[in-house]
Amino acid sequence: MSKILLLQGNQAVVEGAIAAGVKFFGGYPITPSTEVAESLAEKLPKVGGKFIQMEDEIASMGAIIGASLTGKKVMTATSGPGFSLKQELIGYACMAEIPLVIVNVQRVGPSTGQPTSPSQGDIMQARWGTHGDHWLIALTPASVPECFDLTLRAYALSEKYRVPVILLMDEVIGHMREKIELPDNYDEIPQAERKLPTCPPEEFKAYATDESLVPAMPPFGSGYRWHVTGLVHDETGFPKGTPAATLAATNRQHDKLYNNLDDIVEVENYEMDDAEYAIVAFGGAARAAYEAVDMARAKGMKVGLVRPITIWPFAEKQMKALAGKVKHIMVHELNYGQYVLEVERAVAGKVPVTLFAKYDNEPASPAEVFAKMEEAFK
Amino acid sequence: MNMEEMIDKYFRPGRLPHIWCPGCGNGIVTGCIVKAVAKLDLPKDNVAVVSGIGCSSRASGYLDFNTVHSAHGRALPVATGVKLADPNLNVIVVTGDGDATAIGGNHLIHAARRNIDMTVVLYNNNIYGMTGGQYSPLTPEHSKAATAPYGTIERSFDIAELVKAAGATFVARATTFHAPMLADLIAQGIEHKGFSLIEAVTACPISFGRQNKMGGPADMIKWQRDHALPLAAFEKLSEEQKAGKFPIGVLYKAEGVKEYTEAYDELIAAAQGGK
Numbered sequence: 001m002s003k004i005l006l007l008q009g010n011q012a013v014v015e016g017a018i019a020a021g022v023k024f025f026g027g028y029p030i031t032p033s034t035e036v037a038e039s040l041a042e043k044l045p046k047v048g049g050k051f052i053q054m055e056d057e058i059a060s061m062g063a064i065i066g067a068s069l070t071g072k073k074v075m076t077a078t079s080g081p082g083f084s085l086k087q088e089l090i091g092y093a094c095m096a097e098i099p100l101v102i103v104n105v106q107r108v109g110p111s112t113g114q115p116t117s118p119s120q121g122d123i124m125q126a127r128w129g130t131h132g133d134h135w136l137i138a139l140t141p142a143s144v145p146e147c148f149d150l151t152l153r154a155y156a157l158s159e160k161y162r163v164p165v166i167l168l169m170d171e172v173i174g175h176m177r178e179k180i181e182l183p184d185n186y187d188e189i190p191q192a193e194r195k196l197p198t199c200p201p202e203e204f205k206a207y208a209t210d211e212s213l214v215p216a217m218p219p220f221g222s223g224y225r226w227h228v229t230g231l232v233h234d235e236t237g238f239p240k241g242t243p244a245a246t247l248a249a250t251n252r253q254h255d256k257l258y259n260n261l262d263d264i265v266e267v268e269n270y271e272m273d274d275a276e277y278a279i280v281a282f283g284g285a286a287r288a289a290y291e292a293v294d295m296a297r298a299k300g301m302k303v304g305l306v307r308p309i310t311i312w313p314f315a316e317k318q319m320k321a322l323a324g325k326v327k328h329i330m331v332h333e334l335n336y337g338q339y340v341l342e343v344e345r346a347v348a349g350k351v352p353v354t355l356f357a358k359y360d361n362e363p364a365s366p367a368e369v370f371a372k373m374e375e376a377f378k
Numbered sequence: 379m380n381m382e383e384m385i386d387k388y389f390r391p392g393r394l395p396h397i398w399c400p401g402c403g404n405g406i407v408t409g410c411i412v413k414a415v416a417k418l419d420l421p422k423d424n425v426a427v428v429s430g431i432g433c434s435s436r437a438s439g440y441l442d443f444n445t446v447h448s449a450h451g452r453a454l455p456v457a458t459g460v461k462l463a464d465p466n467l468n469v470i471v472v473t474g475d476g477d478a479t480a481i482g483g484n485h486l487i488h489a490a491r492r493n494i495d496m497t498v499v500l501y502n503n504n505i506y507g508m509t510g511g512q513y514s515p516l517t518p519e520h521s522k523a524a525t526a527p528y529g530t531i532e533r534s535f536d537i538a539e540l541v542k543a544a545g546a547t548f549v550a551r552a553t554t555f556h557a558p559m560l561a562d563l564i565a566q567g568i569e570h571k572g573f574s575l576i577e578a579v580t581a582c583p584i585s586f587g588r589q590n591k592m593g594g595p596a597d598m599i600k601w602q603r604d605h606a607l608p609l610a611a612f613e614k615l616s617e618e619q620k621a622g623k624f625p626i627g628v629l630y631k632a633e634g635v636k637e638y639t640e641a642y643d644e645l646i647a648a649a650q651g652g653k
Contacts, residue, residue: 042649045649055488056484059452063455065459069446069456074459088452221423221467225422226445227438229446
């Protein structure tokens with residue numbers, strides 16, 4: 001049985017979190033993500049979970065790292081300035097391979113920027129915000145139902161690959177209200193499971209792996225006493241800074257994701273079968289792009305939409321293929337031009353890439369997107 | 379249990395020798411943590427040790443518990459997550475003066491305010507040792523440091539008074555000279571249901587003592603002996619006599635303050651009863 005609701009994107013994330021089995025949320029109030037924290041403060045205790053409002057954004061990341069070590073599914077939510085503060089411990093979670101989900105409802109930046117206005121200005125920060133070589137996953141929903149689905153998917157990926165997953169929302173999607181159909185009962189939703197060791201504790205090496213390259217992660221208190229550190233470490237989990245250990249750790253943290261791009265990278269194609277031109281857009285910006293494609297099709301233009309759902313890792317294969325299929329690509333994003341840099345790199349000059357950057361605090365209308373496409377694709 | 383048995387039982391095989399300099403007091407403090415755990419006979423699987431970054435924070439890697447060597451200043455938020463998510467774990471936080479009171483100062487006052495059940499062992503060596511002797515918030519005024527070549531003009535925190543004011547419900551101090559007392563205070567802190575902090579005054583001959591002409595390791599331990607006084611004796615001194623001296627022992631203990639994870643269980647029961 002299911003129910004039909006009218007929810008904000010932020011509320012759908014909360015429903016997704018409860019459905020995914022989240023039992024711990026550490027947060028700090030910040031617009032435009034606050035609804036996530038407020039709603040989980042109410043809902044988590046009802047399912048035996050815990051919400052804690054920490055003293056700052058850094059502490060909320062620290063708290064979910066600690067809670068994740070006890071085996072719980074954990075979440076934090078933030079926006080621009082808070083996302084900047086969380087970067088320190090996002091790097092820690094990459095290095096120590098701690099599963100967790102960070103919701104970032106993007107707003108206009110830099111600095112305090114425009115707290116209540118939409119932006120997709122954190123695309124590159126989501127990828128490169130913390131120092132050092134590192135790899136993680138970022139997902140971008142474009143509708144309220146997709147907020148729910150991608151929250152579940154964020155946990156599936158985070159637990160499977162032991163990696164931080166960023167649910168990269170934007171203010172359009174976070175605050176937009178839309179119809180969503182949800183199951184009455186979340187009990188039947190499959191729960192992402194963390195790999196547990198099969199060997200006895202005395203033989204356990206915390207970062208030893210099989211061919212999956214993902215180490216097992218027993219919860220604290222389970223009898224497997226292991227060491228967690230942000231220092232470069234070897235398979236025992238203890239610090240080891242030799243060139244060989246550094247190389248092995250770095251390569252494995254990369255390969256555990258990049259050997260599995262077909263599992264991780266999701267891209268939606270809309271009206272692409274016979275398309276000669278493509279617009280690439282994601283999240284809130286994709287909303288106008290769908291309609292602009294419909295407007296173009298009504299006028300006989302063979303245009304389709306390519307919508308990355310997984311923003312990071314980059315949809316390399318899909319964008320390279322796109323360059324072999326269409327005559328011209330337009331990237332539309334709500335920033336000065338970030339994702340387009342990756343598209344250009346993948347396309348490598350095979351076809352023209354035009355940017356429609358919108359960075360004036362407001363999303364583009366379908367008519368504006370259509371006008372830009374007409375101009376670019378003529 | 380003698381010291382050798384304690385090392386075999388509570389230190390991870392193959393992880394010693396430690397990284398600390400000859401003459402460093404951190405080994406004595408870490409030994410006192412182990413003695414406290416042994417005294418209370420806590421099962422190793424039920425102990426989580428969370429540390430930050432710095433010399434003292436390396437202790438977590440040597441100890442055979444569930445251990446986290448977190449980020450600089452962030453031991454307390456991580457420990458808060460561990461404890462709140464699994465209140466059955468005995469959480470011990472290992473931190474230094476720079477880690478806990480400078481970069482982690484905000485977390486320290488808020489963890490104390492929540493009165494969440496954990497025991498902070500603050501290794502106070504008055505200096506940033508690992509980075510080579512820069513002044514910390516616990517470097518005494520006028521002391522020299524790598525970043526205070528003319529002597530620091532900043533006043534230092536009285537960390538015991540700070541966490542007491544912030545809401546800690548058990549506050550104590552001892553030195554590495556008073557090691558048996560230190561172990562006993564840590565054990566009391568672990569037994570105390572609430573936020574406890576034990577300041578462990580420990581010598582850093584290389585990065586602090588040398589810059590301030592305090593002599594060798596033995597001289598610095600004698601300095602601890604000569605400047606620390608049990609609280610009752612300290613309180614009998616005149617203000618003039620107190621200058622340069624500091625009290626040790628249990629400095630503050632509050633009873634009857636609700637512990638955070640217990641309060642949370644009540645919150646959950648109320649939320650579930652009210653649905």
